[in-house]
Every structure is written in C-alpha cells, then in structure tokens.
Amino acid sequence: MNIIHVIVLAIIEGITEFLPISSTGHMIIASSVMGIQSDDFVKLFTVAIQLGAILSVVVLYWKRFFQTLDFYYKLFVAFLPAAVFGLLFSKKIDELMESALTVGITLFIGGVILLFVDKWFNKPDVKEEKEISYLTALKIGFFQCLSMIPGTSRSAATIVGGMSQKLTRKAAAEFSFFLAVPTMFAATAKKLYDFIKDGHVFTGEEIKLLAIGNVIAFIVALLAIKTFITFLEKRGFQLFGWYRILVGGVIIGLYLSGHNLQIL
Incomplete structure (x- = not known):
C-alpha cells in the first residue's frame, strides 16, 4: 500500500461511510482496480480510518453530544445488538467478508429496497432524536446488525430501520450518524487490539499512512454528511437505490467473468 492508495481509499471511506451505498463494495472495486494486495495492515487501515x-x-x-444522559442511553441501547452479535458471530462475519459475490448480491438487493422505502414509510411522525423511545432505539439497533452482511451498508440498514419506526428521513439519518460513533469506535478498537495481539508492531510508515488516511476521511466525511442530509430531504433514496444496483451488478459481473476481486 502506497500513499496514492491511502488517499483514494480515504476519500472513498469519507464519501461512502455515511451514505447508504456500502463502503465495503466501493473498497472492493477500488482495491481491485489499483491492485492492492490485502495484508493485515491493509485490513486494519480500512477499519481504522473510520x-x-x-x-x-x-x-x-x-x-447534540452535550445533551442529557438520555441521549447516550439511547445510543447505548441501539449499540447493544451489534455488540452482542459481533462478538458471537465474528468468525462468520470474517468469512462473509471473503465473498465478493455476497457483497455484490447484497448491494443489488439493498438497491432494490431503497427504490421503494420512500413509498413504504411515507407517514413519519418522529422528527427529533429526543422523541425516539428506548424500544425504537433497540429496534434500530437490530436493523444495524444486518450491516454485518458485507454490502448491506450500516447507514442504509439503520436509516431504513429508523424510517420503519416512523422517523423522518432526516431524523433517521442523523440518528444513524450518532449511532455510528460508538459502533465504529468499537470496531476500530477491536481491530487494533487484534492487530497488536497477533504480534504486529506499527512501523513509522504505517503510522504516517494511518494519520494521512484519517485526516482525509475526516475532511471528506464532513462534506459528505452535509450534502447527504440536504439531498435526502429533497430527493429521497431512489438515486442511491439505482446506484447500488449498478455497483452491485458490476461486482457480480466481474466475479462471474472470473476477475480476482480483492477483499479488504
């Protein structure tokens, strides 16, 4: 992995992490095009830049992070299902991560679902996070567990989960963003722990690449979140649905034609 790879992957992470289009699917395509050889550090990098x-x-x-403790209690309740399922099925999740076909199919199916969610959940009455009940937070947390299937998209799963509980598109998206903080922090911490536990020691070059990747991901994600919320309120999910269908179709097509897709 070189500096160009780092810049490209960090930009992809920043754009796709909070959009309902799956960062995993885009990482697969980008890594295959650039010929990145997957190793322990590369796998760590794609998680750590979160x-x-x-x-x-x-x-x-x-x-919003300086509100009442109720805000944090709701995030904790929503985070619990993914924490439990992640610990129980970590090996199975790792196995699924090795399947490019799984990613392609999940992207495609998720795209079809996004074509219809605006019609399915068109009578929201929960406009703010403070109106979300603990039971609703828990249900959204179970939806987040679906994102353990590569290609699903954590953002898509939690936003659709929120909309199914009568949250507005904006409220569902924002709660998804908030829930990403404990979820992604825990995933990164576990990946770092496993990396160090296996005897790896960071080199100066690896630390530099991680620092550059995180700075770029931060800047790009700032722009992506603000743009996404504005677009979502005006246009809904259909464009994202068609885009997912296209990307999923590309991955499935490449896989079936015998291309060796690198899984990060």
Missing part, C-alpha cells in the same frame, strides 16, 4: 469519519460527526453535531 476514526476520522467518526470525528466528523462529533464536529458537525457537537452540540
């Missing part, structure tokens, strides 16, 4: 994306949420919504 810290930059997390920081963008905290910076953009910093006032």
Whole structure:
C-alpha cells in the first residue's frame, strides 16, 4: 500500500461511510482496480480510518453530544445488538467478508429496497432524536446488525430501520450518524487490539499512512454528511437505490467473468 492508495481509499471511506451505498463494495472495486494486495495492515487501515469519519460527526453535531444522559442511553441501547452479535458471530462475519459475490448480491438487493422505502414509510411522525423511545432505539439497533452482511451498508440498514419506526428521513439519518460513533469506535478498537495481539508492531510508515488516511476521511466525511442530509430531504433514496444496483451488478459481473476481486 502506497500513499496514492491511502488517499483514494480515504476519500472513498469519507464519501461512502455515511451514505447508504456500502463502503465495503466501493473498497472492493477500488482495491481491485489499483491492485492492492490485502495484508493485515491493509485490513486494519480500512477499519481504522473510520476514526476520522467518526470525528466528523462529533464536529458537525457537537452540540447534540452535550445533551442529557438520555441521549447516550439511547445510543447505548441501539449499540447493544451489534455488540452482542459481533462478538458471537465474528468468525462468520470474517468469512462473509471473503465473498465478493455476497457483497455484490447484497448491494443489488439493498438497491432494490431503497427504490421503494420512500413509498413504504411515507407517514413519519418522529422528527427529533429526543422523541425516539428506548424500544425504537433497540429496534434500530437490530436493523444495524444486518450491516454485518458485507454490502448491506450500516447507514442504509439503520436509516431504513429508523424510517420503519416512523422517523423522518432526516431524523433517521442523523440518528444513524450518532449511532455510528460508538459502533465504529468499537470496531476500530477491536481491530487494533487484534492487530497488536497477533504480534504486529506499527512501523513509522504505517503510522504516517494511518494519520494521512484519517485526516482525509475526516475532511471528506464532513462534506459528505452535509450534502447527504440536504439531498435526502429533497430527493429521497431512489438515486442511491439505482446506484447500488449498478455497483452491485458490476461486482457480480466481474466475479462471474472470473476477475480476482480483492477483499479488504
């Protein structure tokens, strides 16, 4: 992995992490095109640069993180299902990550679903996070578990989950962003722990690449979140649905034609 790879992957992470289009699917295509050889550091890098994306949420919504403890209790309740399922099925999740076909199919199916969610959930009555009940937070947390299937998109799963509980598109998207903070932090911490536990020691070059990747992911995610919220309120999910269908179709086509897709 070189500096060009880092810049490209960090930009992709920043754009796709909070959009309902799956960062995993885009990482697969980008890594295949650039010929990145997957190793332990590359796998760690694609998770660790999420810290930059997390920081963008905290910076953009910093006032919301200084509310009552009720805000944090709801995030904790919503985070619990993914934490439990992640620990119980970590090996199975890793196995699924090795399947490019799984990613392509999941992207495609998720795209079809996004074509219709605006019609299915068109009578929202929950406009703000403070109106979300603990039971609703828990249900959204179970939806987040679907994102453990590569290609689903954590953002898509939680936003659709929120809309199914009568949240507006904006409220569902923002709660998805907030929920990303503990979820992505925990995933990054576990990946770092596993990396160090396996005897790896960071080189100076690896630390530099991680720092550059996180800074770029942070800046790009700032722009992506603000643009996404504005677009979502005006246009809904159909464009994202068609885009997912296209990307999923490309991955499936490349896989079936015998291309060796690198899984990060």
